[in-house]
Amino acid sequence: MITSTSPYIHSQLAQGLAPAISSISSTAKEDSLPRSQIALVLQGLRQPYTITPAHPVPLLSYPDELMIKIQAIGLNPIDWKSVDYGFGIPSLPYIAGRDFAGVIIKAPRASSYIEGDVVLCASTDYRDQRKAAYQEYAIAQEHTVCKLPSHVPVTHGAALGVAYVAATLALGVCLGLRFPALTGNDLCDVLQSLPPDSFSADVRSECQESIDEHERPCTGDWVAIWGGSSTSALFLSQIASLAGLKVILVVDVARHGARLANSGCLLVDCHDPARAVVTIRGITQGSLRFGIDTVGKETATQLTQCLEAGPEKRAHLVALAALPKKEVPGIVYHSVPMKIFHEVPEIGKCLMLWLGIALEKSLLSLPTISTVPGGLSGINTALDQMRQGQVSGRRLVVPI
Numbered sequence: 001m002i003t004s005t006s007p008y009i010h011s012q013l014a015q016g017l018a019p020a021i022s023s024i025s026s027t028a029k030e031d032s033l034p035r036s037q038i039a040l041v042l043q044g045l046r047q048p049y050t051i052t053p054a055h056p057v058p059l060l061s062y063p064d065e066l067m068i069k070i071q072a073i074g075l076n077p078i079d080w081k082s083v084d085y086g087f088g089i090p091s092l093p094y095i096a097g098r099d100f101a102g103v104i105i106k107a108p109r110a111s112s113y114i115e116g117d118v119v120l121c122a123s124t125d126y127r128d129q130r131k132a133a134y135q136e137y138a139i140a141q142e143h144t145v146c147k148l149p150s151h152v153p154v155t156h157g158a159a160l161g162v163a164y165v166a167a168t169l170a171l172g173v174c175l176g177l178r179f180p181a182l183t184g185n186d187l188c189d190v191l192q193s194l195p196p197d198s199f200s201a202d203v204r205s206e207c208q209e210s211i212d213e214h215e216r217p218c219t220g221d222w223v224a225i226w227g228g229s230s231t232s233a234l235f236l237s238q239i240a241s242l243a244g245l246k247v248i249l250v251v252d253v254a255r256h257g258a259r260l261a262n263s264g265c266l267l268v269d270c271h272d273p274a275r276a277v278v279t280i281r282g283i284t285q286g287s288l289r290f291g292i293d294t295v296g297k298e299t300a301t302q303l304t305q306c307l308e309a310g311p312e313k314r315a316h317l318v319a320l321a322a323l324p325k326k327e328v329p330g331i332v333y334h335s336v337p338m339k340i341f342h343e344v345p346e347i348g349k350c351l352m353l354w355l356g357i358a359l360e361k362s363l364l365s366l367p368t369i370s371t372v373p374g375g376l377s378g379i380n381t382a383l384d385q386m387r388q389g390q391v392s393g394r395r396l397v398v399p400i
Contacts, residue, residue: 010049015079033057033067033105039135040376045086048380049134050098058139060106064345066113066140068121072158073133073379074099075372080383090127096318098123099135101148101157102400111142118154119145122161125342134376136400142342143348145272149360156366159231159395160355163367165321165341167235168351170292171243173207174318174334175223176216182357183350188216190350197346201339210334215289215313219244224286226250226270226303227294228260229393231367232320236292237265238364245290248283250276250303256393259368273302280306289315297322304328329400368394376400 013315033245039055059068079096082088101120103217107113121140123131148157171177179187191207199207217223223240225233228249237247247265251257260267266283268276280288286308293300300317301324303343307315317324318334327333340347358364370391372382375398382396 017241025114029181036138037136038376039095040097040379041134042092042096044092045089049083049383051261051377055095055135057137057198058135060139061130062141063108063110065108066104066111066119066142066145067177068100068102068119068138068140068145069105070100070119070133070136070138070400071103072101072155072400073097073376073398074101074158074161075379075382075386075398076162077386079379084387084396088126095129095132095134096126097135098126099158099161099163100133100138100152102138103136113142113145113147120147120148120157120161122341123167124165124338126160134379135344136376140147141342141345141348143345143352146352146356146359149356151362152359152366155369155371155397155399158397159367161367162233163231163395164355165351166213166232166338167239167353169336169338169341170232170318170320170334171236173337174210175292175316176211176213177240177243177245179218179239180363182361182363183353185350185353187347187350187354190346192345194344198346199337199340200343203340206334206337207340211316212314213309215316217243217245217290220246221290222246222248222288222293222305223290224248224250224280224284224288224306225292225294226299227320228265228267229256230294231395233292233294234367235364236294237263241265242363248280248288250280250299252392261392270299273299277305281308284308287366289313291316292318292320292349293319297324300324301326304331307331313341369397370394372396372398374398 036054037057039052040049041052042049104113104115104117107115115214125131153160223245225236228251240247249265250268250270253269268279289304291307293303300319304324309315315331325334372378385391
């Protein structure tokens with residue numbers, strides 16, 4: 001029963017192309033760690049994950065890495081979609097999972113973290129299976145973790161990482177939104193301070209050239225989020241509101257209206273997309289230049305119809321799932337460059353520092369979670385529920 005409560009060197013290592021560094025920790029400490037662990041392993045596409053009781057414990061290999069004993073795993077739609085549709089799995093057998101929280105059991109001496117710290121990790125480097133969530137122990141780069149305040153349960157921490165990263169990159173990188181000043185480093189300033197070769201060629205333009213300075217969102221501007229009940233939308237709407245934007249959420253009002261009633265956002269029902277477009281255009285009076293879709297190609301296309309480019313300012317659409325088939329003149333289409341979170345340490349550090357302060361100050365509402373019993377053995381059943389569309393407006397979390 002599920003119970004509810006309210007840069008490239010690392011990828012080279014994962015592919016066997018880079019040598020490990022053996023001098024990170026003492027032999028005595030290494031000997032105190034188990035050599036094997038239980039892991040949930042995918043042997044083939046369109047198959048259930050299988051329990052592997054004697055899987056090797058991953059090893060620390062670089063000076064910026066931490067070893068974490070996983071205490072809770074957050075499940076994401078990609079955990080089942082990648083298996084069913086054959087993407088995001090670089091090799092088989094494969095260990096999946098991108099969100100987890102736990103306790104640091106090994107840290108380098110120069111680290112800002114210490115052994116015993118409880119942290120969340122957004123594991124976006126899916127090619128490096130040492131960093132995967134579906135196991136008892138995982139490796140994380142320092143800039144991909146955030147220390148959890150004592151008032152944030154580890155189960156909720158496990159539900160935050162990837163959704164938060166997607167939201168902040170969509171807003172801060174794609175749209176150039178300046179976040180509320182909680183730290184000394186604004187993401188926009190960090191992006192522009194980095195040399196172009198900090199970013200891989202396929203995302204360089206998105207990171208540094210996709211929006212002009214005069215087009216960036218200002219206080220009082222509208223942003224519409226289609227698919228407003230997702231965890232990413234939860235963070236998108238909150239951060240946008242904190243930054244002074246006016247937010248429209250397109251959601252299933254019957255299912256999620258009560259939960260979102262006090263969000264401070266305007267809710268538009270998604271059941272009749274054509275009517276939703278008319279409603280949004282009526283609310284914004286032709287002034288909507290920013291849209292973010294979290295659902296798919298069809299809804300991204302519908303959101304495009306709500307946008308209005310000005311004579312000197314283009315409109316901008318960010319797709320977290322898929323871009324529309326046809327482009328409309330005057331609209332810039334953005335895909336979120338997720339990999340810069342782990343490939344560019346300056347970006348990861350900036351995002352995790354902001355998150356840590358926001359959590360400490362309770363500036364962000366946390367997602368509703370449902371805990372899944374059975375540990376790693378319970379994940380397949382939970383993923384089946386997600387396949388069948390039984391999970392909406394909440395995150396499934398597996399305590400370990």
